[in-house]
Amino acid sequence: MVQNGFCTSLVVPFYAPSPWRRRPSDHRRAPRCHGGVGDEANQKDIVEANLTVLKARMEDLRKKERRIPLPKRLGGVEIDNGWRYRSTRDAKLDSKVVKNFALISGCLEFLPASHLVGSAPRTVAVGRLTEEMCSEVKEETFDKATAAVEELYHIRDTFFPVNPDDKLSKLRELSDLAVKILDSISPEQRKSPLQRAMYEYLRGKMLDVFPDYRKEAEDHLSKAVKLNPSLADAWLCLGNCIWKKGDLSSAKNCFTLALSKRPEKKLLCQLSMLERKMAQGTENEAKLVEESIQHAKEAVTLDVKDGNSWYNLGNACLTSFFVTGAWDHNKLLQSLKAYQNAEKDEKMMSNPDLYFNCATVNKYLENYERALSGFEAAALKDPSLSATREVHKMVNLLDKLDNMLKAHAKTRRVTSFSSSVDIVSSNSSYKRATVDLLSEGLNKSVAVIGKVLFFIKHDSLAPLYYLLCDSNQACFVVSLYGMRNDTVKVGDQITLLEPYYRNFDFSWKGKHYQFNSIRVDFLEQVLVNGKAPSAHQAVQTSIYAQHKP
Known part of the structure; x- marks a missing residue:
């Protein structure tokens, strides 16, 4: 049988004397059951024979499809889950499996309660098993609508035209088509609560594909989770829909409520994203x-x-x-x-x-x-x-660095700066070094002293870029993170403790860039004119990922 997206074989343990059991060699053909009239032992034989056929079929499909076992119990009957379906198409049961399940269900109706395991009554167990099987078989009527929704969201996530309006037009076209496919399902095929829940869920998801909030989508999704609280993706869609109208706390409630039933990666991801927004x-x-x-x-x-x-x-x-x-x-x-x-x-x-x-x-x-x-x-x-703009910003920055390094590498100004570099001595616990002596990466217990030649303006908030020279008149770039732009000024002498050094040598679009750079991540790594910057000179720069429904 199929339960909650998993195909399961049925195992009904009986507490019965061994003479009642047939040997495996006797299971050549499953006897028919016409309503279950007959002696108790005969009914048990019918159940066991049909179980054997059903289990053999399940095992054959298990080996063929390499699916994942997941044991479970349903009501008073043990369910041996044969595999996890990988797609809706895989979930279709063949006629033999359905037939054998029907035979077993019919025979179970006439067995004494003592022959069933668990506290649930026989009729409840059989009823639940039958409902699960029937609902899954009938869910096949939603296959086309489900496929239409999948295609709709695939376009949303992969189609990025130059004109965003073209994408909206495409989504409207596909959404209208998906709704028509869903509405083509006859009312008789969506009578049960589970079928109605599936209908409301799919309709709500079709309407919620757009970036703006739609109350109609929220109404359908709300009905879906009321009819079937186990529909995890319906909770996910409902939370996203409510998020769009700005009710973040209610959106979070949707995600956490669904997660309280069972962990689900998509829900956890959306909850994580929502928490960053909040x-x-x-x-x-x-x-x-x-x-x-x-x-x-x-x-x-x-x-x-x-x-x-x-x-x-x-x-x-x-x-x-x-x-x-x-x-x-x-x-x-x-x-x-x-x-x-x-x-x-x-x-x-x-x-x-x-x-x-x-x-x-x-x-x-x-x-x-x-x-x-x-x-x-x-x-x-x-x-x-804004990726193209980011490329332009980076190229402009690199061009500025390159031009300044070339223009001021051997000027008088550099010479005058380098001659005064020893005015302030570095901390005695650090070994003095010039840029040419640094190793690639972190240089522990090392200090580099330099004079600030230029503050290099650029279009990003962080980091701050400066052009410095050391006592050997070597020019290099310093990038400062987490600091206010008035912490370091042109003409200041700064001491860089445990510098993170890199030598850049690469080409982009035919232009070659080569320069030395020191990265400063911590405020404690810098001394300005021999003094540590104050705490108020630290700064936080925030960026956020925008929610895309």
Whole structure:
């Protein structure tokens, strides 16, 4: 039988003397049952014979399709789940299975309660089993409508024309078509509560595909979850629909209520995203974002191969990077790793936001070439994103760095600055070094002293870029994270403690870039004119992923 999206074989244990049982060799043909009139032993033989045929058929399909076992109990009868269906098409039962189930159900009606296991009455057990089977078979009538909904949402998630209005027109066309397919189902085929729930759920989901809130969609989805509270995706759609009208607390209630029944990765991902939205502008923003990360991790735990769950975790870690001050290098690395895991899922290759967000992480990790490639790929997949603008901003910044380094590498100004670099001595616990002596990456117990030549303005909020020179007259770039732009001024002498050094050497669109750079993540890594910056000079920079229904 099929129960809740799983196909199950029926095992009815009997407490009966061994002479009542047939040997496996006697199970050549399942005797027919015409209403179950006859002696008790004969009825038991009929049940066992039909069970054997049914189980053999299930085992054959199990081996053929390689599906996943998941044992369960239903009422007073033990259900041995043979496999998990991979698609709606797989869920269709063949006539032999349906026939044998009917025979077993008929025979069960006439067996004494003592021959059934569990506390549930025989009639309840048989009734529930029959209802589950019949509802699944009748659900096939919704297959075309379900396929239409899947196609509708596939277009929503993968179709990104240059003109966004073209996408809305396409969605309206497909939504109207899907509604017509759903309405073609006769009223007789949607009489039971489960069928009505499926109808309301599909109709609500069809209407909710648009980015704006629609009350009609909410009404249908509300009816669906009332008729069948086990419809997890209906709760998900209802929460998203309510989210669109700005009622975030009610949307969260939808997600948490559905999750209280059973964990589900899509619900956990949406809850995680909603928590980040609810955190914006609150006093405990960082704490709420951390809760978002925990729910994102729970979703990944449920399915480590699901790209969307990894993508959501990457977004949560990236948001945490900004709300905690835009300085924690490790949060960026965690975000990048999550995005890289998301990319392993082929379904995510059509998601332009994955490319855009991954490029954003690479931008703040100062992996400039990867960031440029990522933004360019995102722009190709969805021209409506600001990815092309991000490419222009990065190229403008790199051009400024390149021009300033070339113009001031050997000027008199550099010479005068470098000659006064020893005015303030560095902390004695650190070893003094110049840029040419640094190793790639983190340089522990090392201090570099330099003079600020220029503050380099650019179009992003973070980081702050400065051009410095050391005592060897070597010019280099310094990027400061989590600090106010008045912390360091032109002419200041700054001491960089435990500098994170990189030598960049790459080309983009035919232009070659080569420069030395030091990254500063912590306020404690900087001394300005020999003094540590005050706490009020730290700053938090926040960005947020926008909810896309």
